[in-house]
Amino acid sequence: MAEKVTPRDVDYSKWYTDVVLQAKLADYAPVKGAMVIRPNGYAIWEAIQANLDKMFKDSGHVNAYFPLLIPESFMHKEAEHVEGFSPECAVVTIGGGQELEEPLYIRPTSETVIWSMYKKWIMSYRDLPILINQWANVLRWEMRTRLFLRTSEFLWQEGHTAHASYEEAEEETVKILNIYKTFAEDFLAIPVIAGKKSESEKFAGAMHTYCIEAMMQDKKGLQAGTSHNLGQNFAKAFEVQFQDKQGELNHVWATSWGVSTRLIGALIMAHSDDRGLVLPPKLAQRPVVIVPIWRGDDEKKKVLEFADQVHSELKQKYNVIFDDREQYKPGFKFSDWELQGIPLRIEIGPKDVAKEQLVLVRRDNLQKQFINRQELLVKVDEALSDMQIDLLEKARQFRDDNTHVKDDYKEFQATLDQSGGFIKSHWCGSAECEARVKDDTKATIRCIPFDEPQEKGHCVVCGKESSQRVIFARAY
RNA sequence: CGGGGCGUAGCGCAGUCCGGUUAGCGCACCUGCCUUGGGAGCAGGGGGUCGGAGGUUCAAAUCCUCUCGCCCCGACCA
Numbered sequence: 001m002a003e004k005v006t007p008r009d010v011d012y013s014k015w016y017t018d019v020v021l022q023a024k025l026a027d028y029a030p031v032k033g034a035m036v037i038r039p040n041g042y043a044i045w046e047a048i049q050a051n052l053d054k055m056f057k058d059s060g061h062v063n064a065y066f067p068l069l070i071p072e073s074f075m076h077k078e079a080e081h082v083e084g085f086s087p088e089c090a091v092v093t094i095g096g097g098q099e100l101e102e103p104l105y106i107r108p109t110s111e112t113v114i115w116s117m118y119k120k121w122i123m124s125y126r127d128l129p130i131l132i133n134q135w136a137n138v139l140r141w142e143m144r145t146r147l148f149l150r151t152s153e154f155l156w157q158e159g160h161t162a163h164a165s166y167e168e169a170e171e172e173t174v175k176i177l178n179i180y181k182t183f184a185e186d187f188l189a190i191p192v193i194a195g196k197k198s199e200s201e202k203f204a205g206a207m208h209t210y211c212i213e214a215m216m217q218d219k220k221g222l223q224a225g226t227s228h229n230l231g232q233n234f235a236k237a238f239e240v241q242f243q244d245k246q247g248e249l250n251h252v253w254a255t256s257w258g259v260s261t262r263l264i265g266a267l268i269m270a271h272s273d274d275r276g277l278v279l280p281p282k283l284a285q286r287p288v289v290i291v292p293i294w295r296g297d298d299e300k301k302k303v304l305e306f307a308d309q310v311h312s313e314l315k316q317k318y319n320v321i322f323d324d325r326e327q328y329k330p331g332f333k334f335s336d337w338e339l340q341g342i343p344l345r346i347e348i349g350p351k352d353v354a355k356e357q358l359v360l361v362r363r364d365n366l367q368k369q370f371i372n373r374q375e376l377l378v379k380v381d382e383a384l385s386d387m388q389i390d391l392l393e394k395a396r397q398f399r400d401d402n403t404h405v406k407d408d409y410k411e412f413q414a415t416l417d418q419s420g421g422f423i424k425s426h427w428c429g430s431a432e433c434e435a436r437v438k439d440d441t442k443a444t445i446r447c448i449p450f451d452e453p454q455e456k457g458h459c460v461v462c463g464k465e466s467s468q469r470v471i472f473a474r475a476y
Numbered sequence: 477c478g479g480g481g482c483g484u485a486g487c488g489c490a491g492u493c494c495g496g497u498u499a500g501c502g503c504a505c506c507u508g509c510c511u512u513g514g515g516a517g518c519a520g521g522g523g524g525u526c527g528g529a530g531g532u533u534c535a536a537a538u539c540c541u542c543u544c545g546c547c548c549c550g551a552c553c554a
Binding site (some may be wrong): 013138143156223293296334 | 511514516545546547548549551552553554
């Protein structure tokens with residue numbers, strides 16, 4: 001606890017790891033690339049799950065669970081899918097002490113098992129749509145891992161839907177992307193750019209992939225969620241057909257979409273500071289901590305009595321931490337809870353008891369506010385909702401300040417090297433120019449934004465005609 | 477897989493080059509006192525197969541060989 005968090009401008013990677021470990025969000029597990037999500041971190045995931053799950057249910061989706069192990073033959077049915085995932089799959093070859101007849105893949109994602117089942121469940125258009133989501137773990141054998149951002153095993157939700165037409169699947173894909181965007185901004189307080197992935201960045205096996213892209217405090221991009229229109233690829237691979245109203249047999253149209261525990265990494269890198277975690281109030285299971293302060297038994301009695309009343313009132317509405325530990329001084333407690341990202345601290349000392357007031361300190365700006373005892377609930381509500389709004393606004397400002405419009409390739413490169421951030425440039429649409437940028441600068445096309453105005457221009461690399469700008473950035 | 481770094485108490489490290497008391501320090505932990513408006517202080521205390529195996533030696537944390545693991549940077553990726 002006494003150890004300090006490495007400041008961001010000294011070493012951003014170290015800072016990130018320090019925050020994760022010291023805020024007790026996660027810890028390294030015995031297996032390389034694996035992590036333990038500790039209670040503080042898991043509470044964030046539960047908050048993400050609870051809110052997103054509600055949004056899914058509200059839009060007609062239901063939850064189910066499919067198995068962890070996938071027969072090898074399934075993995076090979078969809079050509080692009082195999083190619084995309086084979087290298088990073090773990091395979092079970094022995095069971096019950098005997099070599100298995102067919103090796104079993106540990107799911108890197110569940111399209112194949114799920115579509116093998118959809119084949120059994122779908123006969124006619126009356127069986128459609130199927131709007132299933134599952135909360136699960138998946139495994140991908142990663143070369144380089146980082147806590148939350150990329151671990152071999154991670155938790156996510158994966159939605160897998162089946163539709164009667166391309167249009168309906170497309171509508172679903174976009175609908176989900178909007179849910180992700182709303183969630184990211186309203187709950188995580190992370191502004192995101194919604195758009196489409198380029199051919200080379202899209203999901204293996206998809207017709208096209210949509211995504212939301214966020215900017216972290218080191219100005220690197222981070223993909224926060226994806227939604228795929230899978231077309232009929234999986235339906236064809238698994239021979240899933242339905243009879244339409246006219247009696248014709250057609251292959252089913254599919255989507256899949258997901259967000260993962262990576263969102264926790266995004267959350268940390270978007271808002272936290274050199275004192276530790278900064279958690280948006282809406283995601284804090286314990287948004288308030290009360291720290292009583294006293295000197296001597298007489299004061300202790302009065303302060304605790306007063307603080308206890310405050311606690312009782314507040315706990316009707318919030319999950320409150322009442323930190324009356326005697327072995328620590330207030331200064332220590334302040335730092336401790338700041339490190340763990342508790343959004344709002346209430347300090348109550350003898351002076352406050354005398355004046356019937358208390359002190360509110362917001363985690364994001366650390367400003368002290370003296371409020372009247374009577375205003376408690378109103379002011380706490382206000383502080384928490386203001387903080388939620390301010391975090392989003394601050395992040396949006398940061399992103400906009402670090403987004404550059406460039407038309408000249410030399411300037412494009414120089415900007416990436418000197419200041420980083422998002423670069424909006426014209427792109428002709430060719431994989432060659434995209435690859436050239438990646439080779440030259442390590443930046444990739446994060447997305448082709450939906451709400452970017454159509455304007456005539458010239459590809460920043462080759463000069464060919466282009467109709468809109470895309471987002472380039474170095475990314476996680 | 478390539479490059480770099482590192483395994484000594486729960487954590488962070490010193491000691492290793494140049495072998496030699498009982499392996500040490502800071503933090504954390506336990507007991508007591510004292511403290512409490514920004515990470516207190518004093519006193520006492522517990523805790524170690526020095527990553528593992530083999531070798532050299534009168535003697536190995538230290539030298540040699542092999543081995544296991546982790547972290548960081550790259551190629552790959554949500």
